[in-house]
Amino acid sequence: MLTAIAIAVDGLGFAAWLFLSSVGLTLIYGVMRILNIAHGGFYALGAYSSAWAIGLYTATGSTIALSFLLIPLAALIAGGIAGLLVERGILKFMYGRDEVLMVLVTYAIFLILEDVTKLIWGTESYIAWQPAFYFGTVDIFDIPYTVYKFIIIGTAMVVGLALFLVLNKTRVGKLLLVVIEDREISSALGINVTLFFTITFVVGAILGALGGAITAPEISVSPGIGAEIIVLSFAVIVIGGMGSIGGAMIGALIVGFARAASVHIYPPAELFSIYLVMAAVLAVKPYGLFALAESRKI
Amino acid sequence: MTNKLDRTEIGLLIALPILICVAFVLPKWIVNYVHVSMGTGLVALGVMIQMRAGLVSFGQGLYFCIGGYAAGMMAKFFGVTDFIILLLVGVIAALLISTILGFLLRRYREIFFAMLSLAVSMILFGLLSSIEDLGSTDGFNLPTPSYLGWSPEGETARLTLYTLTCFIAIGCAIALNRFLKSPIGYINEAIRENELRVEYLGTSAHKAVHITYVVAATVSAIGGVLWALPLGHVDPEMTNWTTSGQFVFISILSGIGNIAAPMIGTFILEIVRVYAVEISPNTWQMILGTVMLLTIIFLPRGLWSLVTRAKNSTKSTQVSAQPAGE
Amino acid sequence: MTTILETKNLEMKFGAVYAAKNVNISISAGEVMGVIGSNGAGKTTFVNMVTGHLTPSSGEIIYRGQDITGGETRDITRLGICRSFQIPQLFPELPVIENILIALTIAKQENAVLFRAAIDQSLEAEAHQILARFSIDQYAHQEIQTLPQGVRKLVDIAMATVAEPELLFLDEPTSGVSADEKMDFMRTLIEALKSTKTAVLFIEHDMEIVEEFSPRCVAFYEGTILADGPTADVLADEKVREFVIGSEFHRKTSDQDNKKVSN
Numbered sequence: 001m002l003t004a005i006a007i008a009v010d011g012l013g014f015a016a017w018l019f020l021s022s023v024g025l026t027l028i029y030g031v032m033r034i035l036n037i038a039h040g041g042f043y044a045l046g047a048y049s050s051a052w053a054i055g056l057y058t059a060t061g062s063t064i065a066l067s068f069l070l071i072p073l074a075a076l077i078a079g080g081i082a083g084l085l086v087e088r089g090i091l092k093f094m095y096g097r098d099e100v101l102m103v104l105v106t107y108a109i110f111l112i113l114e115d116v117t118k119l120i121w122g123t124e125s126y127i128a129w130q131p132a133f134y135f136g137t138v139d140i141f142d143i144p145y146t147v148y149k150f151i152i153i154g155t156a157m158v159v160g161l162a163l164f165l166v167l168n169k170t171r172v173g174k175l176l177l178v179v180i181e182d183r184e185i186s187s188a189l190g191i192n193v194t195l196f197f198t199i200t201f202v203v204g205a206i207l208g209a210l211g212g213a214i215t216a217p218e219i220s221v222s223p224g225i226g227a228e229i230i231v232l233s234f235a236v237i238v239i240g241g242m243g244s245i246g247g248a249m250i251g252a253l254i255v256g257f258a259r260a261a262s263v264h265i266y267p268p269a270e271l272f273s274i275y276l277v278m279a280a281v282l283a284v285k286p287y288g289l290f291a292l293a294e295s296r297k298i
Numbered sequence: 299m300t301n302k303l304d305r306t307e308i309g310l311l312i313a314l315p316i317l318i319c320v321a322f323v324l325p326k327w328i329v330n331y332v333h334v335s336m337g338t339g340l341v342a343l344g345v346m347i348q349m350r351a352g353l354v355s356f357g358q359g360l361y362f363c364i365g366g367y368a369a370g371m372m373a374k375f376f377g378v379t380d381f382i383i384l385l386l387v388g389v390i391a392a393l394l395i396s397t398i399l400g401f402l403l404r405r406y407r408e409i410f411f412a413m414l415s416l417a418v419s420m421i422l423f424g425l426l427s428s429i430e431d432l433g434s435t436d437g438f439n440l441p442t443p444s445y446l447g448w449s450p451e452g453e454t455a456r457l458t459l460y461t462l463t464c465f466i467a468i469g470c471a472i473a474l475n476r477f478l479k480s481p482i483g484y485i486n487e488a489i490r491e492n493e494l495r496v497e498y499l500g501t502s503a504h505k506a507v508h509i510t511y512v513v514a515a516t517v518s519a520i521g522g523v524l525w526a527l528p529l530g531h532v533d534p535e536m537t538n539w540t541t542s543g544q545f546v547f548i549s550i551l552s553g554i555g556n557i558a559a560p561m562i563g564t565f566i567l568e569i570v571r572v573y574a575v576e577i578s579p580n581t582w583q584m585i586l587g588t589v590m591l592l593t594i595i596f597l598p599r600g601l602w603s604l605v606t607r608a609k610n611s612t613k614s615t616q617v618s619a620q621p622a623g624e
Numbered sequence: 625m626t627t628i629l630e631t632k633n634l635e636m637k638f639g640a641v642y643a644a645k646n647v648n649i650s651i652s653a654g655e656v657m658g659v660i661g662s663n664g665a666g667k668t669t670f671v672n673m674v675t676g677h678l679t680p681s682s683g684e685i686i687y688r689g690q691d692i693t694g695g696e697t698r699d700i701t702r703l704g705i706c707r708s709f710q711i712p713q714l715f716p717e718l719p720v721i722e723n724i725l726i727a728l729t730i731a732k733q734e735n736a737v738l739f740r741a742a743i744d745q746s747l748e749a750e751a752h753q754i755l756a757r758f759s760i761d762q763y764a765h766q767e768i769q770t771l772p773q774g775v776r777k778l779v780d781i782a783m784a785t786v787a788e789p790e791l792l793f794l795d796e797p798t799s800g801v802s803a804d805e806k807m808d809f810m811r812t813l814i815e816a817l818k819s820t821k822t823a824v825l826f827i828e829h830d831m832e833i834v835e836e837f838s839p840r841c842v843a844f845y846e847g848t849i850l851a852d853g854p855t856a857d858v859l860a861d862e863k864v865r866e867f868v869i870g871s872e873f874h875r876k877t878s879d880q881d882n883k884k885v886s887n
Binding site: 107 | 352354356402406408409410412413414416417418420421422423424425427428429538539540543546550580581582583584586587588590591594595
Binding site: 476479480481483484485487488491492494495496497498499500501502 | 675696697698701702706707713714715716717718722725726727729730731733741742743783784786787
C-alpha cells in the first residue's frame with residue numbers, strides 16, 4: 001500500500017517534470033516537423049541560468065520567496081534568446097529539408113549549445129536547493145514530500161491547459177492548425193508561416209528551458225543533463241505520438257510511473273525501464289499511441 | 299570481372315603495409331591513436347553503410363558495446379584470453395542480437411529508425427549501468443590477449459595486437475566495399491530514394507535493410523573488440539547515445555561515397571580531439587557542431603565529395619567525347 | 625487467346641465509400657486495352673489491388689489459375705505483373721542508367737550473393753539496350769531529377785518492363801506529356817512494347833489515344849464498370865458519353881493541371 005502511494009506521488013512528480021521538459025519538443029515537431037535534439041541544450045541553459053540566478057539572489061540574503069520568480073524569468077530569457085538565435089541564425093535557412101537531415105542539424109546545434117553552457121557557467125555543479133525547501137514538506141502516509149514537487153505538478157497542469165486553450169480556443173491557435181495541415185496553402189491564404197515558425201520555435205525553446213529551470217532546485221546542475229533529458233523526452237513524445245500535446249501528457253505519465261515503479265520495486269531497473277517502455281510502444285504502435293495515419297503515396 | 303580489385307580496394311591494400319610500418323616509426327602515442335581509431339572507424343563504417351539506405355542510426359554504440367562487453371565477459375568470467383575466440387564471441391553476440399532486433403528495426407525509416415535505434419542502445423546503457431558484477435557505470439578491465447597459446451608481453455604484445463588490428467580493419471573495409479557493390483548494397487541506395495518502387499521491382503526492402511543492419515552490427519562489434527583490447531577497458535559509455543552521435547558525426551563528415559573516408563575521418567578526428575581538448579577543452583564540441591553544420595550546408599555529400607568532384611571533372615571530359623549510347 | 629488475369633467481384637471500401645464495386649475484368653495474353661474514367665472512378669484503385677498495393681475488401685484476383693488476392697507487391701511482380709505510375713516512381717538522385725541497372729539487378733538476382741558485385745559490363749549493355757528501345761539512351765548519365773517529365777515517364781515505364789512482364793499496367797502514361805507530343809510518345813511506347821508480347825492495360829484520359837492504340841476499352845464510373853468491349857462501341861455508349869466522356873471534356877477545358885494525388 002505504502003509502495004503504491006509512493007509510486008503514485010513520485011510517478012506524478014516525474015511525469016510533471018517530464019511533461020514540462022518535453023512538451024516544447026512535441027510542439028516544435030508538430031508544427032515544424034523538426035525533431036529537435038537541441039532541445040536538450042535549451043533544457044540545460046534553463047537549468048543553469050535558473051540555478052545561477054537563484055544562487056546569486058540567495059547570496060544577497062533577501063527573502064527566498066521572491067526567488068520563485070527567478071525560475072520562469074530565467075527560462076524566458078535563456079530559452080527566448082537561445083531559441084531566437086538558433087531559429088533566425090540557422091534553422092530558417094533549412095526549412096523544407098529532409099526530416100532526418102534536420103535531426104542531424106539540431107544535433108550539431110546541440111553540441112554547440114553544450115559548449116556554450118560550459119563557456120558561460122564552467123564545468124562545476126550548481127546547487128540551488130533553497131526554493132525546493134522553502135515551503136517545507138507534507139507527509140502523505142508518513143512519507144515526506146516537498147511542497148515544491150506539487151508546485152511542479154501544478155505548473156505542468158497549467159502549462160498543459162494553457163497550450164490546449166491557445167491551440168483550440170484562440171484565433172492564433174486555429175491559424176496554427178492550418179499551418180500544420182498545409183504550409184503551402186496557408187502561405188497562399190496570407191498566413192505568415194515564417195512568423196508562426198519563429199514563434200513556435202521560441203515558445204518551444206522557452207518551454208524546454210522552463211523544464212530545466214524548474215528542476216534546477218531539485219538536482220545538482222552539472223554538464224550532461226542536456227544529453228540525459230533529450231533521450232527521456234524522446235521517449236515521452238514517441239510514446240504519445242510525436243506532435244501531440246495530449247500524447248506528450250500521456251507519454252509523460254507512462255514514463256513517469258514506469259520510472260517511479262522501478263525506483264520503488266526494483267531500483268536497478270530505473271535507468272532502462274523507460275527505454276524499455278519506449279521500445280515496447282514503438283514495437284507495437286510504430287508511430288506512437290496517438291499518431292495519425294500516414295496519407296497514401298500513389 | 300567480379301573478382302577484380304577496384305581502386306578503393308587497391309588503395310586499402312597499399313595502405314596495409316604502410317599502416318603496419320608506421321607502428322615502428324612514429325611515436326607510440328600517435329600509434330595508439332591509430333590503433334583505437336581503427337576500432338571506432340569500423341563502427342563509423344557501420345553507420346555509413348546504413349546511411350546508404352537512408353537510415354541514420356543514433357544507436358550504433360549498441361554493437362560497439364556488445365562487441366567490447368562480449369569479449370570482456372568471456373575473459374572476465376571464463377578466463378579466456380585468446381584473441382581469436384574473443385573476436386569471435388563479439389561477432390557472434392552481435393550477429394545474434396542484430397538478427398533478432400533486425401526484425402523490429404527493419405520496419406522503421408527516417409526519424410523513427412533513428413529514435414528506435416537510440417532507444418534500444420539506451421536500454422543496454424541502463425542495463426549495464428546497473429549490473430554490479432559488470433562494474434556498473436565504471437565498467438571493467440580486459441586482460442592482454444594471447445594468440446593460440448602464445449602470450450606476448452610489453453612491446454611485443456602491443457605490436458602484435460596492432461598488426462592484427464590493421465589486418466582485420468583493412469579486411470573488413472574491403473569486405474564492406476564489396477558489400478556496397480553487391481546487389482543488396484545497390485538496392486540500399488534504391489531504398490533510400492524510393493522504397494515503393496523497390497517493392498514494385500520485385501524485392502523485399504525489409505530484407506535488404508535487415509541484412510544491412512546485421513552487417514553493420516557485425517562490423518561495429520568487431521570495432522568494439524578491436525577498440526577495447528588495446529585500451530584494456532570497457533564501460534557503458536560505449537553504448538550511450540552521445541557515443542553513437544560521434545559515429546554519426548564521422549559519417550556525415552566523410553559522406554557515403556567511399557569506404558576509406560570514415561576510416562581516415564576517424565583518425566583525423568582523434569588527432570584533432572587530442573589537441574583541441576588540450577588547448578581549449580570547453581570548445582571541442584562547439585568545433586564539432588560547427589564543422590558538422592558547415593558540412594551539411596556546403597558539402598551535403600561529405601568531405602569525400604571534394605575528392606570525387608576533382609576526379610569527375612577530369613573524367614567527364616572523356617565521357618562526353620564519346621558518342622552517346624553504344 | 626488464353627485468359628491470364630481474371631478478377632471476380634472485386635470490392636474496395638474506404639470507410640463508407642466504394643472505390644471499387646463488382647469489378648469483373650478478364651485480360652487475355654498479349655492484348656492491349658485502354659481504361660477510361662474520370663478522377664476517382666476507381667481506375668488506379670483497380671491497378672493498386674491487382675498489383676498488391678491495396679488488399680481488396682472482398683473478391684478474388686486470379687492470375688494464371690493462381691489466387692493472388694492480397695499478395696505482396698514484390699511477389700506479384702515476380703509472377704509477371706508489373707506497372708508504371710502516374711507520378712513516376714524513380715530514384716531521383718541517381719542517373720537514368722543506374723535506375724535501370726537497379727531494376728535489372730533486382731529482376732535477375734533474387735538470391736543475391738552478399739559480397740559479389742552486382743553490375744558487370746553485360747548488365748550495363750543490357751541497360752543501354754532497354755534505354756535505346758525507349759529512345760532515351762542519350763539521357764543515360766543524367767540524374768532523374770534534372771530530366772523533363774516526359775523522359776521521366778519513359779524511364780518509369782522502361783523500369784516496369786525490365787522484368788519482362790506478361791501483364792503490364794500503365795497508369796496514365798501520357799499525363800505530363802504535352803498535348804502535341806502525346807501521339808508520338810504513345811507510338812514510341814507501344815512500338816517498344818510490341819516486341820515483348822506483353823499484355824498492356826493503360827489508363828488514359830485522352831479518347832483519341834484510346835481510339836488509336838487500343839482495340840478494347842473499359843470505362844469506370846464511381847468504382848463500377850460502366851462498359852467493357854471494343855473501343856468504338858464503348859466510346860459510342862450513351863452512359864459512357866454522359867458520365868465519362870462528358871466529364872473528360874469538362875476536365876480538359878477546366879484544368880490543365882499537374883495533379884498531385886490520384887484517386
